[in-house]
Amino acid sequence: MNLLSLNIRGIGGSNKSSWVKKMISEHGVSFLSLQESKSSSVSRYDIAKLWGNNDFGLDFVESVGQSGGLICVWDEKLFRQTGGSRNMNYLYIRGSLVGCSSPVNVLNVYAPQGVSAKKILWEELKLVIDSFEGLCVISGDFNAVRFREEKRNCSFKQNCDNNFNDFIFDSGLIEYNMRGRVFTFYSDNRNKLSKLDRFLVNSEFFNSWPTTCCRVLPRLWSDHNPIFLVCQSKNFGPRPFRNFNSWFGKNVFDEVVTKAVSEFNSVEISPDLVFIKKLSFIRDRLREWKEIMTGKEGEEVATAKEDNEKLEEILESRDFSEEEHWIFDENKKIIHEAEEALTMDLRQRSRIRWAKDGDETLSFFTL
Incomplete structure (x- = not known):
């Protein structure tokens, strides 16, 4: 199961669609999470242009005017949705994964800007996560950093950092180290850099795929870099047989x-x-x-x-x-x-x- 998460800033435009489609095909993406779709209605026709075929499942949260909007797309041959819920700031998908006996819970998050609003969201997400059974993976644009080093030329709010870290600790979540980039967000003038996007998983997910790799992919049509979680088990075949x-x-x-x-x-x-x-x-x-x-x-x-x-x-x-x-x-x-x-x-x-x-x-x- 390979997951791609991206703050796409709108799904319109042929160039942007071609870019996302290329990433999906090149990296073998089986689950796609998009934040800030800026779309009040999402059709299968629009998503098919991103996904490349019609063999996909779809769930979404509509935007409020030209702000927000969440989309989740997955390969129906690998993942089947069995439930979930929607919120303005997160989209929860519960389902079953081929070859996995435990339920899989996926959360697509787009956090608000305000410190107090984010704290309310962390408290709500903790209640949702505590109700999970099985594996849990959370991705998205959290609009928060964990440490001062995750920002450059930006104001750092210690209380916001503490709230976010408390949420991660209290929920029992683990973060995979990222490869490829230090930051995932670049302002238009490239002066402000932050690590706003990340993957968080529970211990059961981590133990199921301990060799999982999290990479930051090059950005093109967004001010956020796509982040890519490769959960495939690395099987290099039988151990070598020594001939004496x-x-x-x-x-x-x-x-x-x-x-x-x-x-x-x-x-x-x-x-x-x-x-x-x-x-x-x-x-x-x-x-x-x-x-x-x-x-x-x-x-x-x-x-x-x-x-x-x-x-x-x-x-x-x-x-x-x-x-x-x-x-x-x-x-x-x-x-x-x-x-x-x-x-x-x-x-x-x-x-x-x-x-x-x-x-x-x-x-x-x-x-």
Whole structure:
């Protein structure tokens, strides 16, 4: 679920529509929150021009004259609305997300300018958030900063900052760190900069997507930057399977690989997918062989050590027979080969670890 939030300052104009549509398609947006739409009526035809198709859900709050207005748009294949509520300063959407067992609550906020009006809004939002079950994500233009560093060339009101931070703390919300920009609002003359837009989530949302990334995208047709929350889990596939050099000296190793290659069959059409699945198939066969091979070799080494200990006890009382001498030498050979393979594996592991972590001498050779 990827969320895009933007104070758009009106939804009219072909250039602005094309810009939003491009962001949606390029970044794979599945949920869109717009603030200050300045529209008293929102039609599906208007939103289709932004979204790019008709497969979307829609809810909105009408503007008051030429001020305010909130819009939420989402991909109906991923998110289904089951409830919510509307307010002049926020739009609440409750629904279910494909692949997620918990309800998802989305709040689109456009806070007023006055300090006292914002405080009233924070108190109301806290009551709404306390009633939530499941995951919660809040985005929008909060018209407030949390710290003095989030403003430049602007007046800083400590009581407004305290009220906003108290709301975040009392509601149990967490803010993702932003990447790409420090500020999200630039005045027309570029003298005043503020971080007014942000994403806030509850702990259940954060624990569900701990690797979520929040980015500030370039602005074009607004004095606010779009903020983008990427909630997709980063799945880079199975962990790499290490192939040890000591295996190549074993005759059965070649047979296992050759047999796996000949037995592999795939219905995939794409060559890269066929290649990935083929490597995965070979890896699984090698893993099975490794477990069996390690077990057998461990038993052989243990038996060889036990037999040689008994033969050494015999040697204290008499000389070896020819057969006993051959058995002792063969056991020593088994033990030596196992220790040599283990040494090779440890040496390979240490080289990989040194390349990754370095040691106390590495800093001498690097700048």
